[in-house]
Amino acid sequence: xxxxxxxxxxDVRGYVYEHRLVASEKVGRPLRRGxxxxxxxxxxxxxxxxxxxxxxxxxxxxxxxxxxxxRRKQGEPxxxxxxxCGCRKRFARFDRDNRPRxxxxxxxxxxx
Numbered sequence: 774x775x776x777x778x779x780x781x782x783x784d785v786r787g788y789v790y791e792h793r794l795v796a797s798e799k800v801g802r803p804l805r806r807g808x809x810x811x812x813x814x815x816x817x818x819x820x821x822x823x824x825x826x827x828x829x830x831x832x833x834x835x836x837x838x839x840x841x842x843x844r845r846k847q848g849e850p851x852x853x854x855x856x857x858c859g860c861r862k863r864f865a866r867f868d869r870d871n872r873p874r875x876x877x878x879x880x881x882x883x884x885x
Contacts, residue, residue, distance in 0.1 A: 813825070
């Protein structure tokens with residue numbers, strides 16, 4: 774933590790987390806409520822600007838880390854699923870929040 778009294782990200786004692794300060798300087802504005810700082814190489818003490826990335830939400834951060842193996846990582850393609858009943862209809866495997874879609878039994882064969 775760095776002492777920066779009066780900074781928009783400072784707590785009541787005037788301290789700012791270094792990674793959040795570096796991230797706000799990198800994007801050129803104070804971080805918005807809900808934005809999360811991601812360390813690209815996974816080392817939390819490496820606060821170099823090239824190792825810092827600002828993500829829009831905790832959901833995006835979890836997707837980036839792949840903490841839920843059922844969800845796809847941010848930026849990965851969304852594979853399609855073909856209906857197993859033979860009707861040839863296709864579905865996106867994941868919804869807009871990267872959660873696996875729930876299909877009726879027999880409608881979840883992955884297309885290769």
